[in-house]
Amino acid sequence: MNTIERIKERRASGVSVREVVEPAVNAAESLNETLNAFLQIDRAGATKRAAELDASGETAGALAGVPVAIKDNICVRGLQTSCGSHILGNYHAPYDATVVERINQAGAVIIGKTNCDEFAMGSSNENSAFGVVRNPWDTARVPGGSSGGSAAAVAARIVPVALGSDTGGSVRQPAALCGVVGVKPTYGRVSRYGLVAFGSSLDQVGVLAANVRDAATVLSVIAGRDAHDATTADVPVPDYASELTGEIKGARLGVSRALLGEGLDAEVRASIEAAIEAYRELGAEIVEVDLPTAPYAIAVYYIIATAEASSNLARYDGVRYGFRAEESENLRAMYRRTREAGFGPEVKRRIMLGTYVLSSGYYDAYYLKAQKVRALIKDDFRRAFETCDAIITPTAPTTAFMIGEKVDDPLAMYLNDIYTVTANLAGVPGISIPCGLSNAGLPIGLQLLGPHWSEAILLRLAHAYEQAHPIDARPPVCAASD
Amino acid sequence: MKNGWEAVIGLEIHAQLNTETKIFCGCSTRFGDEPNANTCPVCLGLPGALPVLNWRAVELGARAALALGLQLNERSIFARKNYFYPDLPKGYQISQYDRPFSERGTLEIMTAARDEGGHARDWRPMTIRITRLHLEEDAGKNVHEGLPETDRYSYIDLNRAGTPLAEIVTEPDFRTSWEAYDYVNHVRRALQWVGASEADMEKGNLRCEANVSVRRVGSEKFGTKVELKNLNSVRFMQKAIEFEIERQINLIEAGGAVTQETRLWDDRAGETRVMRSKEEAHDYRYFPEPDLQPLVLTSDFIARVHDEMPELPEARRKRFMYEYGLSYNDAAQLTSEHTLADYYERAAQTSGNPRGAANWIRTELLRELETDGRTAAESPVAAEELGALVRLIDEAKISGKQGKDVLVEMFKSGKTAAVIIEEQGLAQVSDAGEIERLVGEVLAANPKQLEQYRAGKTGLMGFFVGQVMKASQGKANPKLVNEVLSEKLKA
Numbered sequence: 021m022n023t024i025e026r027i028k029e030r031r032a033s034g035v036s037v038r039e040v041v042e043p044a045v046n047a048a049e050s051l052n053e054t055l056n057a058f059l060q061i062d063r064a065g066a067t068k069r070a071a072e073l074d075a076s077g078e079t080a081g082a083l084a085g086v087p088v089a090i091k092d093n094i095c096v097r098g099l100q101t102s103c104g105s106h107i108l109g110n111y112h113a114p115y116d117a118t119v120v121e122r123i124n125q126a127g128a129v130i131i132g133k134t135n136c137d138e139f140a141m142g143s144s145n146e147n148s149a150f151g152v153v154r155n156p157w158d159t160a161r162v163p164g165g166s167s168g169g170s171a172a173a174v175a176a177r178i179v180p181v182a183l184g185s186d187t188g189g190s191v192r193q194p195a196a197l198c199g200v201v202g203v204k205p206t207y208g209r210v211s212r213y214g215l216v217a218f219g220s221s222l223d224q225v226g227v228l229a230a231n232v233r234d235a236a237t238v239l240s241v242i243a244g245r246d247a248h249d250a251t252t253a254d255v256p257v258p259d260y261a262s263e264l265t266g267e268i269k270g271a272r273l274g275v276s277r278a279l280l281g282e283g284l285d286a287e288v289r290a291s292i293e294a295a296i297e298a299y300r301e302l303g304a305e306i307v308e309v310d311l312p313t314a315p316y317a318i319a320v321y322y323i324i325a326t327a328e329a330s331s332n333l334a335r336y337d338g339v340r341y342g343f344r345a346e347e348s349e350n351l352r353a354m355y356r357r358t359r360e361a362g363f364g365p366e367v368k369r370r371i372m373l374g375t376y377v378l379s380s381g382y383y384d385a386y387y388l389k390a391q392k393v394r395a396l397i398k399d400d401f402r403r404a405f406e407t408c409d410a411i412i413t414p415t416a417p418t419t420a421f422m423i424g425e426k427v428d429d430p431l432a433m434y435l436n437d438i439y440t441v442t443a444n445l446a447g448v449p450g451i452s453i454p455c456g457l458s459n460a461g462l463p464i465g466l467q468l469l470g471p472h473w474s475e476a477i478l479l480r481l482a483h484a485y486e487q488a489h490p491i492d493a494r495p496p497v498c499a500a501s502d
Numbered sequence: 503m504k505n506g507w508e509a510v511i512g513l514e515i516h517a518q519l520n521t522e523t524k525i526f527c528g529c530s531t532r533f534g535d536e537p538n539a540n541t542c543p544v545c546l547g548l549p550g551a552l553p554v555l556n557w558r559a560v561e562l563g564a565r566a567a568l569a570l571g572l573q574l575n576e577r578s579i580f581a582r583k584n585y586f587y588p589d590l591p592k593g594y595q596i597s598q599y600d601r602p603f604s605e606r607g608t609l610e611i612m613t614a615a616r617d618e619g620g621h622a623r624d625w626r627p628m629t630i631r632i633t634r635l636h637l638e639e640d641a642g643k644n645v646h647e648g649l650p651e652t653d654r655y656s657y658i659d660l661n662r663a664g665t666p667l668a669e670i671v672t673e674p675d676f677r678t679s680w681e682a683y684d685y686v687n688h689v690r691r692a693l694q695w696v697g698a699s700e701a702d703m704e705k706g707n708l709r710c711e712a713n714v715s716v717r718r719v720g721s722e723k724f725g726t727k728v729e730l731k732n733l734n735s736v737r738f739m740q741k742a743i744e745f746e747i748e749r750q751i752n753l754i755e756a757g758g759a760v761t762q763e764t765r766l767w768d769d770r771a772g773e774t775r776v777m778r779s780k781e782e783a784h785d786y787r788y789f790p791e792p793d794l795q796p797l798v799l800t801s802d803f804i805a806r807v808h809d810e811m812p813e814l815p816e817a818r819r820k821r822f823m824y825e826y827g828l829s830y831n832d833a834a835q836l837t838s839e840h841t842l843a844d845y846y847e848r849a850a851q852t853s854g855n856p857r858g859a860a861n862w863i864r865t866e867l868l869r870e871l872e873t874d875g876r877t878a879a880e881s882p883v884a885a886e887e888l889g890a891l892v893r894l895i896d897e898a899k900i901s902g903k904q905g906k907d908v909l910v911e912m913f914k915s916g917k918t919a920a921v922i923i924e925e926q927g928l929a930q931v932s933d934a935g936e937i938e939r940l941v942g943e944v945l946a947a948n949p950k951q952l953e954q955y956r957a958g959k960t961g962l963m964g965f966f967v968g969q970v971m972k973a974s975q976g977k978a979n980p981k982l983v984n985e986v987l988s989e990k991l992k993a
Contacts, residue, residue: 093550114543114548212550214550216550217793220792247554248552250553250555250793250794327789328789328792330584330787331593331787331789334584334593334594335547335549335591335593337588337593339588339591339658355586378584378787379785379787380785383789
């Protein structure tokens with residue numbers, strides 16, 4: 021399997037960037053017929069970039085010659101940025117997102133843009149205007165969402181790493197359902213400049229990777245203060261990969277029994293219980309934590325995220341770029357018809373919800389109250405982290421479900437985020453790693469949450485587990501051959 | 503205004519802050535460039551772009567707030583004001599809402615009623631309560647004419663989108679259109695004075711909206727208010743308010759009721775017209791802007807802005823009256839502009855005669871400047887040179903009348919007064935002996951007139967003065983000539 025480390029070894033033994041990148045592009049193209057993970061595969065750009073890197077002989081960058089896939093809501097200059105929506109249609113970004121600039125600086129080769137739920141709104145990738153992504157472990161099933169294309173591209177071994185975005189679990193949940201690693205950094209750790217906004221106070225760019233070390237390497241490249249994003253913090257960025265010592269003796273791991281109760285699939289629960297035991301064996305101390313406001317997280321999340329989204333998506337009005345409904349009799353009609361035809365049903369649902377909760381007369385009862393509860397959720401976490409270094413939970417309540425299984429039940433779909441949204445509301449980092457397969461052969465994910473800026477500790481804990489319990493060596497049903 | 507009625511007026515001013523670059527990106531704020539030349543992903547509202555606050559706008563906003571007597575809030579919050587319009591690229595304007603930049607201002611202005619001819623009578627001080635001054639971004643501009651197919655399309659120029667604005671809102675403290683007029687002029691002058699804004703309504707970098715209602719005198723309750731827009735000059739605003747007051751009074755007296763609505767001033771028709779009614783009013787769905795941190799002003803920052811503030815016009819006017827003995831009107835005129843006040847102070851110091859310098863500037867210099875369309879800062883006659891001229895007159899080197907000609911020449915040639923006096927041989931004769939000699943000659947040459955004078959025809963004094971001046975080729979010091987003549991004629 022191609023990891024960053026293995027690519028580096030191969031490069032050192034004389035393998036060219038082209039020889040690394042070309043098979044990745046080939047795999048992306050051939051597997052896309054089945055998986056639909058990519059919305060754009062940039063063979064020409066990737067080939068040119070590989071040739072340039074080969075000509076320069078540069079091998080020092082942390083991602084030198086590493087093929088990377090980018091979620092289609094992150095701007096890459098010259099490539100499409102559709103956000104999985106008809107309304108952006110054929111929009112091509114004229115500038116690079118800061119994270120793209122940084123991975124390019126580190127020598128990465130972008131091979132394409134990955135499919136996602138429209139404007140990152142969804143937990144199954146069924147909300148993409150360009151068709152559902154299929155789970156490489158069982159192509160009748162969803163890959164999770166919204167970064168389903170990025171997760172599937174990594175799970176199918178097309179690329180070792182991909183960038184996604186996580187507003188309520190959109191990196192971690194598909195990582196869990198596709199059996200890969202997904203990191204959602206602390207809010208403010210990674211620049212959002214060039215990430216198309218969904219819920220601005222919740223959004224973070226995250227990393228999907230085949231293993232913890234690769235995730236750590238990419239995070240070190242993309243993290244850090246950015247002059248273009250006022251919400252990034254000036255906190256030093258460690259070399260996360262060098263923190264992966266395997267040593268976790270004495271680490272205190274918090275467990276909330278309430279989170280392992282109702283609504284959780286029995287197999288997932290058993291896996292998490294086993295993982296907790298595994299951590300105990302690795303020397304971690306298991307402590308009970310209480311998160312009393314956790315049951316309100318989903319409600320709070322769907323108020324704040326939709327409120328922000330209703331405003332963030334106002335710019336898609338057909339005036340300057342993207343799709344415009346033609347031949348409208350006046351401006352109002354142009355707005356209405358453009359947005360009616362351009363947005364899918366889930367996006368419309370959220371715009372309406374968000375508009376409602378911000379409306380005069382409802383603001384206090386919904387938006388303002390949600391902000392108050394959000395503050396309580398933050399407090400819960402602060403208190404919990406006084407007694408532990410990280411909290412362990414399932415990432416998602418079930419393994420990958422069947423395509424079409426939940427499309428008619430938005431609430432059941434929203435509950436998929438029950439373990440992940442709290443991290444976005446509190447602004448704390450989270451990581452999902454594989455913790456075994458179900459009887460049906462589907463990946464199960466465990467989630468670790470830590471206090472602000474604790475990525476190094478989370479990655480070390482995740483890495484220690486990964487070393488002791490590697491995911492089943494069987495590759496997914498649908499994957500590139502090495 | 504009709505007897506028994508009272509108007510209640512509140513004003514909203516939008517002033518463009520005088521920064522080089524926009525409030526949330528690095529694009530130039532220059533006026534008059536090619537459409538959309540000064541744009542970037544941020545001010546175009548492209549997907550993924552984020553705002554970053556320009557601190558120069560904060561500094562100038564703080565200056566404006568202090569100049570208008572507002573209290574700066576140590577912590578304020580940017581908020582999104584959501585509405586759809588083609589000149590608003592993000593679908594929301596970044597503004598401030600419930601936690602503004604500055605609040606609770608009290609501002610003393612001078613105001614006066616106007617007579618039929620529009621002349622001010624009886625200036626009096628008045629205190630205006632300013633509710634708030636907050637920071638926000640401007641929108642772009644829709645263009646509906648002058649380009650191809652404007653019957654089917656409109657065009658958008660986003661050069662202005664993201665220009666920093668200070669929105670200044672008053673309490674409903676005005677009772678007449680002239681009070682409002684005097685307030686806006688005061689604000690314009692104050693903003694220009696501290697360098698916060700060019701505050702030029704013609705250029706559109708100061709815009710005004712008025713809320714107007716009427717009520718019976720003695721009534722505590724406010725009437726239904728009407729919002730007035732499209733007030734493109736201070737005079738238009740005054741006229742629009744005047745029209746609106748009368749319209750509302752007539753409406754109510756005729757048994758009607760005022761509708762809450764927005765009306766536009768049509769200057770050609772001389773009337774206000776409905777733009778939109780309350781039913782169509784926007785719900786802006788304000789909420790805190792998540793892309794920007796709360797704006798925190800440290801005590802160091804506030805102290806620095808205080809230190810960098812120039813002396814404000816009112817304070818300077820008072821000081822001119824106290825320190826230089828000027829009248830209210832003279833001091834007010836000389837503090838109407840920052841550069842003029844500076845000019846005056848330098849001239850006053852060189853001249854050693856502050857009141858004389860004030861008179862010369864007000865009556866002579868400003869007229870010459872106005873003819874040329876220049877400001878005091880652009881005067882070809884330096885303040886020190888004007889001061890020197892005043893000193894030469896006070897020292898009787900030349901007469902006041904000659905001084906006026908010399909000043910005109912200074913304007914034209916750029917030469918100093920001393921050089922012009924030297925070149926034109928204008929130096930005044932103030933030698934008593936010389937003047938006595940001239941007087942003796944004149945009296946000897948006009949025995950008839952001398953006899954008539956001594957017989958009581960004292961009106962001939964002017965004749966003798968004229969003769970002496972003529973004999974001296976105009977150089978004799980007239981004061982001295984008078985003195986010597988009076989003496990000799992008595993004998």
